[in-house]
Amino acid sequence: MSNVVIETRQLTKEFVRGESKVVALKDANITIEKGEFVALMGPSGSGKSTLLHLIAAMDRATGGEIRVLGEDLRKLSDGDIARWRNAHVGFVFQSFNLIPVLSAWENVELPLKLTKLGKAARLDHAKKALELVGLGDRLDHTPRQLSGGQEQRVAIARAIVTDPDLILADEPTGNLDANSARDALDLLGRLNREFGKTIVMVTHDPHAAKSASKVRYLEKGELLPIGQKPEDW
Amino acid sequence: MLKHLPLIFKNTLRNKRRSILTILSIAASLCLLGFLLAIYNMFYFEGSSAEQALRLIVRNRVSLANPLARSYQGRIAQVPGVVETTIFQWFGGVYKDARDPDNFFGRFAVEPEKFLRVYPDYRVPPDQYKAFTDERSACIVGRKLAKRHDFKLGQRVTLVGDIFPVTLTLTIRGIYDSERDNENMVFHYDYLNESLTGGLKDTVSTFILRMASADDATRIAQTVDAMFRNSPLQTKTETERAFELSFLAFLGNVKAFLFSICAAITFTVLLVSGNTMAMTVRERVKEVGILKTLGFTNGKILSILLGESVLISFLGGVVGLALTVLLCTWLRTMPSTMADMSRLATPPWVLSTSLAIALVIGLVSSFFPALSASRRPIIEAMRVTD
Ligand SMILES: Nc1ncnc2c1ncn2[C@@H]1O[C@H](COP(=O)(O)OP(=O)(O)OP(=O)(O)O)[C@@H](O)[C@H]1O
Numbered sequence A: 001m002s003n004v005v006i007e008t009r010q011l012t013k014e015f016v017r018g019e020s021k022v023v024a025l026k027d028a029n030i031t032i033e034k035g036e037f038v039a040l041m042g043p044s045g046s047g048k049s050t051l052l053h054l055i056a057a058m059d060r061a062t063g064g065e066i067r068v069l070g071e072d073l074r075k076l077s078d079g080d081i082a083r084w085r086n087a088h089v090g091f092v093f094q095s096f097n098l099i100p101v102l103s104a105w106e107n108v109e110l111p112l113k114l115t116k117l118g119k120a121a122r123l124d125h126a127k128k129a130l131e132l133v134g135l136g137d138r139l140d141h142t143p144r145q146l147s148g149g150q151e152q153r154v155a156i157a158r159a160i161v162t163d164p165d166l167i168l169a170d171e172p173t174g175n176l177d178a179n180s181a182r183d184a185l186d187l188l189g190r191l192n193r194e195f196g197k198t199i200v201m202v203t204h205d206p207h208a209a210k211s212a213s214k215v216r217y218l219e220k221g222e223l224l225p226i227g228q229k230p231e232d233w
Numbered sequence B: 001m002l003k004h005l006p007l008i009f010k011n012t013l014r015n016k017r018r019s020i021l022t023i024l025s026i027a028a029s030l031c032l033l034g035f036l037l038a039i040y041n042m043f044y045f046e047g048s049s050a051e052q053a054l055r056l057i058v059r060n061r062v063s064l065a066n067p068l069a070r071s072y073q074g075r076i077a078q079v080p081g082v083v084e085t086t087i088f089q090w091f092g093g094v095y096k097d098a099r100d101p102d103n104f105f106g107r108f109a110v111e112p113e114k115f116l117r118v119y120p121d122y123r124v125p126p127d128q129y130k131a132f133t134d135e136r137s138a139c140i141v142g143r144k145l146a147k148r149h150d151f152k153l154g155q156r157v158t159l160v161g162d163i164f165p166v167t168l169t170l171t172i173r174g175i176y177d178s179e180r181d182n183e184n185m186v187f188h189y190d191y192l193n194e195s196l197t198g199g200l201k202d203t204v205s206t207f208i209l210r211m212a213s214a215d216d217a218t219r220i221a222q223t224v225d226a227m228f229r230n231s232p233l234q235t236k237t238e239t240e241r242a243f244e245l246s247f248l249a250f251l252g253n254v255k256a257f258l259f260s261i262c263a264a265i266t267f268t269v270l271l272v273s274g275n276t277m278a279m280t281v282r283e284r285v286k287e288v289g290i291l292k293t294l295g296f297t298n299g300k301i302l303s304i305l306l307g308e309s310v311l312i313s314f315l316g317g318v319v320g321l322a323l324t325v326l327l328c329t330w331l332r333t334m335p336s337t338m339a340d341m342s343r344l345a346t347p348p349w350v351l352s353t354s355l356a357i358a359l360v361i362g363l364v365s366s367f368f369p370a371l372s373a374s375r376r377p378i379i380e381a382m383r384v385t386d
């Protein structure tokens, strides 16, 4: 297998709502290799999240081609996509999105429930993931008993617990104070360097983008060529 | 599915008050439903014992209020297959204060020896049997009745007649045990009859006959009724079981009645819990998005959402049926003034049917909201703000 993890050709996403049509992403071509840490930046509404969602197969493109981890996402059924995502992709949201009724431990365990692992192994993996993000002492806390920064670290633990090849993060520091944001970014950086995870992160924060090995910009649905920024950026 | 039970369980606890209210409303309805099924069971299934199947009851074709002539007994006894016959005369009357329902119990004038041969399941100790049959004004009472009124052997009981213009003073000479009721008082028909004058003398409301074989029931009933077809007082002969059920027929079509109440209850709970489930599922839309992001398939999510609803209705069902069982147990100990409640039971089929209905309610009420939530595209589900 080549080193290419993500490859898109003329990738396009249109949203049609009644009469109006929004082209959220137009003819995007991007290639991301294994072990890269790519930041996606651009003004609001430029299509960053849309691109990330297409890579995670959380949404389907309306045009073009997309291969992620060797799979042609357009050819997979919904069920196959769900299983594929469970096995290969970890997703981190801006607003953490933990399940409020579950403890940190149970939240992190959740993706493992779709695997063949037994209960003991699941809990063990979840614990290790939480230890990795520095929350080994907060296993039984519910999201409400955690700070925003801790919640996001739990979310990162949940994203990595299945040992995915690809981690996708949509403004992971958007809801965090400066210190927590730094912690989260350090964590992603470590996952990239020490564990070789390929990471694509959407961010508004130029600071955050510095953690990445590469920055790509979007503007009005177009992915700008490497090295090019939007005007007045 | 089992792996997801903790999540299902914790989700149920999330909005405790709503879950509890839903569980209680399902419980109340299921209690009622279970109770109606228990009544249905008592009426239609708690069937004739082998003993009961051997007995036929003969009464006036027009109604129970119209009597038969005593002289019919001799001819009925002649019918082949009939082993024994007894007069079985409802006395009615008032014992002490009629306003206390406890004082209302069955009093029957019978022919003691014959009666106890027709009803061998009424067991009386030999000495008490002798005392009862020997003395014209003697009576026996059921164990339960004796307990309720603290009746003692040798005690005198006065019944003031209403149908019959007589006052009877009876002496308790025996206490019987039987499988069925234990709440009747039976005494000598002759004692009643000799104090009567005019039209009421030598009339009988019902005869009970005992057959050699239950297989002969139809033939004997037809023979008896044919015998009196051309008499001024025509008869209607039926099994004891059918006779009991015909009382219910007074209430109209009991089966259809019970069924329609059950259906109405089920439908109402369905609406109530359907509404709650729609609300619950709406709150879970974002979570559905999260679970999908983690790789949960539509099917898994559907089963988790359904599981939550089924868990709630299952709990409601269990609580409701526990109440039903308690209610039936309590009613069994009550005096059977209106009907014989001693057979009001909750056999497995009643419990399992009720529980199945509870589970179906859980499934059906949440199916459509859950299905549409589970099919929500991730992006759309995630956009929902909480
Ligand atoms: N489900 C949708 N239906 C209709 N239009 C949509 C939908 N999702 C996104 N869009 C539109 O597509 C365009 C790109 O949206 P997207 O969310 O990718 O932007 P973004 O770069 O992530 O912006 P932000 O920085 O504000 O998160 C926007 O114009 C948006 O309004």
Ligand SMILES: [Mg+2]
Residues within 6 Å of the ligand: A048, A049, A050, A170
């Ligand atoms: Mg976005």
